[in-house]
Amino acid sequence: MNTMEQSLVSIIIPVYNAKAHLEACVQSILDQSYKHFELLLIDDGSSDGSSELCDELSQKSENIRVIHKENGGVSTARNRGLEEAGGEFIVFVDCDDMISQNYVESFIVASRDTDLVIGSIEDVYVDGTGKIYKPDLRVHKAPAQGILAEEYYDLIDWIRGPVAKLYRKAIIDEHHLRFDENLSVAEDQVFNFSYYRYVISYKIEERSLYQYFHYDTKISLSTLYTEKTFSNDVFKMDIEYTFLKEYCPNSYNMIYIHQVIGLLNKYTALQGDSRALSYYDRVKRLATLHPLVVDPSLGKKKQLIVRLLQMKLYWVVVVYYRYKNRQN
Structure with a gap:
């Protein structure tokens, strides 16, 4: 536990017009078993009251920092978070999702002998009334740990987006990695491709459960x-x-x-x-x-x-x- 306590984790949440779901998301982070983290709420020029809510939520914990900026898109928000982050590790969370209580702790334990830690994702489908009608846990096909380049095909659905994984800040800083603010599609994939060039091994930590919410998607x-x-x-x-x-x-x-x-x-x-x-x-x-x-x-x-x-x-x-x- 002493080793774990030495590792500060920066959790970055881009916030844009997410007032309806932001508090639940933030609360899932404040409930973490691992307490040595900073939560960066990057308000990307919200106009629905999310900006004010960010400030209110920051009163709940000294771990929360709020950065307000003009609207520029999710890539600009994530990049601002990377600039502000002081942690050894980076975790990205979307503002309308939630994470399990031991999400960060499980990541940190698993990070001791690998370059990249990948969590699990549960797709949570919510209808127009706010009722969950289908939770669906994604199944990993790849071995629990291995060489990323060798298992890439079986990991392909897990490693494209920025959520449900733990990044090392040293790799990001050393190679000046940022999200491409000129792209409106696949900017997160381009960032990951750049990051993976410096990654050899990976480990899957299934206890780090990321709940990915799909709202009102009952359509063909x-x-x-x-x-x-x-x-x-x-x-x-x-x-x-x-x-x-x-x-x-x-x-x-x-x-x-x-x-x-x-x-x-x-x-x-x-x-x-x-x-x-x-x-x-x-x-x-x-x-x-x-x-x-x-x-x-x-x-x-x-x-x-x-x-x-x-x-x-x-x-x-x-x-x-x-x-x-x-x-x-």
Whole structure:
């Protein structure tokens, strides 16, 4: 415990118009079993009373510091938090989420023999009345600890965003890492890609539970798929491809092919546009973004899809996926 008490943890929360949920979020942090932390509430020019609430909450504990700034977006808020942070470790929490009571303590214990600690995430779905109708704990596929570059594919859904992980401030400071304030999409992924270049080992700490709240989401997923979300997903995949070629040279192609096929399956139709010709354009865009190489680790069906794309038989791929999704 003496070693733990020497490590100050900076918990950074960007706050923007989150009055309805901010107090519960902050309280989950004040309830931590690990007490040697500073909580930085970065008010990003809120206009709904969140600014005043931040000041009120700061009276609850001397661990809380409030920084008010003009609205500039979540990346500017996180960067301001990094500039203000004095801790050995950094934890990011979104202002409408919550963390388990031993979240920080479990992270610190696990950090003693690894470069990156990853927590667990519980997706909590809340309807329009504020009632939780589905808590869903995400299941880790990767080993509990290992080499990040070797297990990247099985960790891919966990390591893109900034929450549910523990960062070392020394790495961030030494390499002058910041969130790209010019990006409106995937800025958190770009930050993580930069950070992971200096990371070798990882450990999963399942007791560090992050509750990720989804409010009033009782709608069909198909209505969420638009040309904009498709373009955003392609952009994210494109920047990750560049990172993976360097960081995971032995497996980047396999990971990339899996992502391409995932988007082929996901975007067979868009909101308000189910035309086959539109889907054809998306298939062609995915097929020509980067070179496609058949990976022997792929199943036979996926290998066949890659070969069809290589031969520019896009209409065959269109027919296959649209028929496949109609059957599901």
